[in-house]
Amino acid sequence: MLREETIDVGALELDCGETLPAVQQRVTIDGADPLPSGENIVFAAHALTGSSRVAEWWPQVVGDGALFDRRYWCVIGINVLGGCYGSTRPQERVTVRDIVRAQLRVFDKLGIPRLAVVAGGSLGGMQALQWALDAPERVGHAIVIGASDHHTAMGIALNAVQREAIALDPVRGVALARKIAMLTYKSDDLFRERHDRKADRKGRAQFDVEGYLDHQGEKFVERMDGATYTLLTHAMDSFDVRDRVAPPGVDLTFVGISSDWLFRPQEIRAAAKRLHARYLELESNHGHDAFLAEPDRLRDLLAPIVAVPLSSRA
């Protein structure tokens, strides 16, 4: 099945104190039919620039033979509150907690009291952790990839310079923000391997890596707008759950990426320790992006701890 709909979740109080009168959430439900027990339902929380269409941004994680194989798993995606792919985008600043509050309402509306897994990377990982903390009775296993229990000063600073680029120019600034972000998503070693000091492949008076960034910036402005980018980076910046205790009854797993310098593995390991959670490390030279770029390694790492849903055994 593949179902897409916009669900009205009603009025929503935000952490800033304001109340949004009528919040819409864009939802995509894909894969196997959901079991009433919820044991084959995975909610895949998207990162900064994703959408409810999980199969578009995590194709090899929900494809045939993948970690969450859609033949057996019911894969649900929701465009975050503030996103530009069909959900309400408020004027107010939102937090990760606000985003999750709206998502829990979606599952109420869908009549799904409990699901097997919430998983996501980066901003998606923050959501997965917030789920575990705010609704431990509603999720069996929260998988937090490339995110710790707070956004660091360096993370905040990197988001700030990206927002400032957008403030300089609403189009070219969005492209520039993306380029800056791409540097934080990749690693030095990967860039050396791919680009090193090679000349531009189109013969322009620049290096190959500059042409690569130009291409990334151009593609990005077609699918993202500055207001959403600004809103969601502020949401990331707001994230800090270091005052929370380990959620009872939730299997909680953190995954650090060995070459990630935006969300450093040592930070993630420390967060796992604070929350008495499992810590696994994805060995990769892809940097932060490894949660998207290394689906096979991610599957090998997580398959042993993700319960196979009943439907696959039937």
Place this chain on the structure above:
Amino acid sequence: MLREETIDVGALELDCGETLPAVQQRVTIDGADPLPSGENIVFAAHALTGSSRVAEWWPQVVGDGALFDRRYWCVIGINVLGGCYGSTRPQERVTVRDIVRAQLRVFDKLGIPRLAVVAGGSLGGMQALQWALDAPERVGHAIVIGASDHHTAMGIALNAVQREAIALDPVRGVALARKIAMLTYKSDDLFRERHDRKADRKGRAQFDVEGYLDHQGEKFVERMDGATYTLLTHAMDSFDVRDRVAPPGVDLTFVGISSDWLFRPQEIRAAAKRLHARYLELESNHGHDAFLAEPDRLRDLLAPIVAVPLSSRA
């Protein structure tokens, strides 16, 4: 003595093939009188935003009791070709080799055939290495801090996004470029220690680290212009001497900084190995900036290998 002058070094051929008809170099000579042997002369090569006034940007490295104590050392600084502190700024792109070619002419004009030390960090380190390679007979010891034998793909990419900010807005873009650069000069741990997730100290709706960056950007636009920034980042990008062999007769030292993620210590160690040079590591959580921010540690690290000049023994 303290002497400042603008020296005309005549026509200069550039690596791009063009010839500049009349090149001026702004020079500051400070400290002890130079000995005819040159053994108390140090040329301190400045980084991206410095000037010929070494005492302004490296005060604790040339002050009393410092590594190059001006009571004994004659400290010479030259604003780089393309700089905005008194030297010629060409329309053409320049390379580190061009910059050093102009500097060698300055020493010809000053009647200094040989000096004891050339030292610098970052772009200044690239100059020190280029000196050792291009004029090994003219320098006793080249000290290359926070720089390797080539600029990496990540380094190029980071410079490219900074230039793009300047292309968006010649004033606010320069401030933004500086902010981006500051992130690459500092370290995650330092930011955590200094700013963590603290609120803005002036009560604005932002984090402390954002206020810090704003302040850095504002200060910077008063002393730097976009054309120089663009020209000199291109010069850095052009730097690649991996095809060169170890210079004969020069004592060559590379210094990596443990927390530097712009010029990673492992890269610098590898460069030292390729050039059969000494490698030392500065332990610091200041990141790339440690060559400016940790003068005491730098002195402790380098004092054992920097010969004390005769004048101090007299």
